[in-house]
Amino acid sequence: MMLKDELRYDLVNRCVQCGYCLPVCPTYMTMERETQSPRGRINLVKMVAEGRITNLEIIKEPIDLCVACRACEVACPTGVEYGKILDAAKLALEKRKVYTSSTKLIRNILFKKVFPKQKVMVTLSNLVWFYQKMGLQKLAHTTNALKILPNHLGEFEEVIPRITSPSNRGKNKEYQKIKSPTLKVAFFQGCVMEAIYERINHYTLELLNLANVDVVIPEKQTCCGALHAHSGEHDHAVELAKQNIEAFENLEVDYIVNNAGGCGAALKEYDQLLANDSEYAERAKEFVNKVKDISEILVKGEPIVFKKGINEVVTYQRSCHMTNVQKVKDEPLLLIQSIPGLKLAEMQRPNMCCGSGGIYNMIHYKESMKILDLKMDTVKETHATTIITTNPGCLIQMQKGIIDQGLKGRVRSVHLVELLAEAAGIK
Numbered sequence: 001m002m003l004k005d006e007l008r009y010d011l012v013n014r015c016v017q018c019g020y021c022l023p024v025c026p027t028y029m030t031m032e033r034e035t036q037s038p039r040g041r042i043n044l045v046k047m048v049a050e051g052r053i054t055n056l057e058i059i060k061e062p063i064d065l066c067v068a069c070r071a072c073e074v075a076c077p078t079g080v081e082y083g084k085i086l087d088a089a090k091l092a093l094e095k096r097k098v099y100t101s102s103t104k105l106i107r108n109i110l111f112k113k114v115f116p117k118q119k120v121m122v123t124l125s126n127l128v129w130f131y132q133k134m135g136l137q138k139l140a141h142t143t144n145a146l147k148i149l150p151n152h153l154g155e156f157e158e159v160i161p162r163i164t165s166p167s168n169r170g171k172n173k174e175y176q177k178i179k180s181p182t183l184k185v186a187f188f189q190g191c192v193m194e195a196i197y198e199r200i201n202h203y204t205l206e207l208l209n210l211a212n213v214d215v216v217i218p219e220k221q222t223c224c225g226a227l228h229a230h231s232g233e234h235d236h237a238v239e240l241a242k243q244n245i246e247a248f249e250n251l252e253v254d255y256i257v258n259n260a261g262g263c264g265a266a267l268k269e270y271d272q273l274l275a276n277d278s279e280y281a282e283r284a285k286e287f288v289n290k291v292k293d294i295s296e297i298l299v300k301g302e303p304i305v306f307k308k309g310i311n312e313v314v315t316y317q318r319s320c321h322m323t324n325v326q327k328v329k330d331e332p333l334l335l336i337q338s339i340p341g342l343k344l345a346e347m348q349r350p351n352m353c354c355g356s357g358g359i360y361n362m363i364h365y366k367e368s369m370k371i372l373d374l375k376m377d378t379v380k381e382t383h384a385t386t387i388i389t390t391n392p393g394c395l396i397q398m399q400k401g402i403i404d405q406g407l408k409g410r411v412r413s414v415h416l417v418e419l420l421a422e423a424a425g426i427k
């Protein structure tokens with residue numbers, strides 16, 4: 001394939017360079033450089049595709065530093081499909097092996113040996129549980145042992161939630177069968193959600209039960225492949241997508257439900273990923289038509305009966321991939337506003353990314369933290385004591401913001417289903 005085609009010149013050429021996307025771009029806001037804006041990135045890709053720049057490596061840094069929030073797509077008046085341009089550029093760079101060996105090593109371990117292997121994920125989270133249980137956290141902090149971890153991983157140790165104990169893990173599968181359900185759904189549990197936030201998956205299933213929705217959990221499901229698809233690991237993303245389609249396609253369910261904005265966006269783009277695959281293209285379309293976020297299902301089910309009010313000021317940090325890719329906007333707000341006692345204070349620029357970006361915050365720590373600082377300024381203005389999110393990456397990033405801003409103990413970050421479960425009295 002010619003480089004021009006590889007870089008999707010057909011899409012790049014649609015950009016009219018108007019700049020309407022600049023004010024919504026978090027990397028342009030924080031770095032204030034044209035090359036770190038959507039327009040600048042598209043222009044560089046265009047110049048390489050046209051052969052006006054012959055060194056492909058010129059696009060590497062701007063492409064790498066894009067947090068992939070896709071706010072620019074929503075702002076664009078001419079409908080430039082920036083997400084496709086970004087993925088194509090990453091694939092072209094990956095093919096020519098321009099990444100350093102340490103970045104490749106981290107990505108190889110995470111993408112091939114960790115995320116798609118549920119057993120590895122659970123074993124790792126059991127080790128973290130042991131580390132938390134034995135009080136090793138305190139020791140690690142007093143000895144500064146965390147400083148030896150690569151890529152600022154140590155900076156995120158404090159934000160890891162309390163992990164479910166190995167003996168309690170899996171209890172969420174023992175939910176009651178509903179005799180006359182309003183809806184039947186299959187649950188996509190997500191590799192990170194199931195390993196680290198098993199508690200949130202448990203609440204999700206309990207809430208679905210309360211909404212009179214019957215649930216099945218296909219065993220052969222795997223990682224959604226979002227990180228792979230957005231890092232140039234196209235073949236691996238395709239492999240994972242096919243496995244998930246096979247795991248869900250023969251179930252008699254109305255919908256396939258997930259509770260992570262990033263995973264849901266990846267699942268909803270399986271049709272694009274497999275558009276040229278004669279065996280899977282149609283199957284992917286059928287799969288995509290059934291994918292829904294938990295909030296979309298909960299507003300369709302029986303109304304949840306809340307047992308207590310939550311008398312707090314809350315603010316809602318939107319997941320970029322849920323808002324900009326899945327286009328799920330109203331349902332989370334409807335659910336938030338249905339909780340008695342709660343006061344919603346919207347932050348300025350509520351759609352702006354928090355800087356989490358999958359593993360962006362680990363690989364590009366400084367850039368991510370600049371975006372987070374901007375976000376936290378707007379959070380503080382609301383005087384909210386609870387930040388609601390709908391994605392595990394945002395949840396961790398918000399927790400990091402709370403700690404860094406000295407708000408620990410006064411402000412908490414929760415997934416929307418945690419708050420709903422709290423008001424519904426679910427343990």
Ligand code: SF4
Binds near residue numbers: 036067071
């Ligand atoms: S995806 Fe987000 S960070 Fe990347 S160019 Fe678009 S707005 Fe900027």
Ligand code: SF4
Binds near residue numbers: 015017039
């Ligand atoms: S991507 Fe869209 S909004 Fe941004 S400069 Fe190009 S045409 Fe304008």
